[in-house]
Amino acid sequence: MSGGVEWGLHCCVVLSGAGEPVPAAKLAELHDVSPSYLAKQLQLLSRAGLVRSTLGQSGGYVLTRPASEITVLDVVEAIDGAVPAFRCTEVRQRGPLATPVEECTTPCPIARVMDSADNAWRQSLRAVTVADLVSEVGRTTPAETLSLARAFLRS
Template identity: 85%
Template sequence: MSGGVEWGLHCCVVLSGAGAPVPAAKLAELHDVSQSYLAKQLQLLSRAGLVRSSLGQAGGYVLTRSASEITVLDVIEAIDGAQPAFRCTEVRQRGPLATPAERCDTPCPIARVMAAADRAWRESLRGITIADLVADVSRTTPAEQLDRARAWLRA
């Protein structure tokens, strides 16, 4: 999983409570990350329909729907794509003791295990929304720090 996923999730959490569009430069400064790097992640989120940008002095990024309707998996797939993390290359068909392709009539046991793990991982992340993350951040972050962050975003 790329580092862009982490930044994308953080941005979605921030945008869910911002109350107004937040410029990419402000998000980059808040997270102490390169503006050009973050802009790429925001573009990917935009292409996936999770955020949209508006131009002008009051412009910036906003979520396109409620934080309770955007899952962690949505963000991961927007940034890293939907392909499985593991790709079987049929190792059993290689080397001096290779099994002929015609004898490989069932999926490799390793590929089966990895596919099952990928399905479980995706199902788990499909069940967690940005709103769930926001609630957890609210529970675990001191209120004064959250207030300072909201004020900083408005400034």
């Protein structure tokens, strides 16, 4: 999983409570990340329909729907794509003791295990929303820090 997923999730959490559009440069400054790098992640989130940009003096990024309707998996797939983490290359059909293609009538046991793990991982990420993350951040982050973050975004 790329680092862009982490930045994308942090941005979604911030945007969920911002109340107004947040410029990409402000998000980059808040998170101490390169503005051009963060802009790429925001573009991916925008292409996936999770955020949209607004133009003008008070322009910036906003979520396109409530945080309770955006899952962690939505963000992961927006940034990294929906490609499974494991791709079977049919190793059992290679080498001096290769199993002939016509005898490979069931999926490779390794591929089955990896596919099962990938499905479980995706299901777990699908079960957590950005709103859930916001709640957890609110519960685990000092109130003063949250207040300072809100003030920073308004400045």
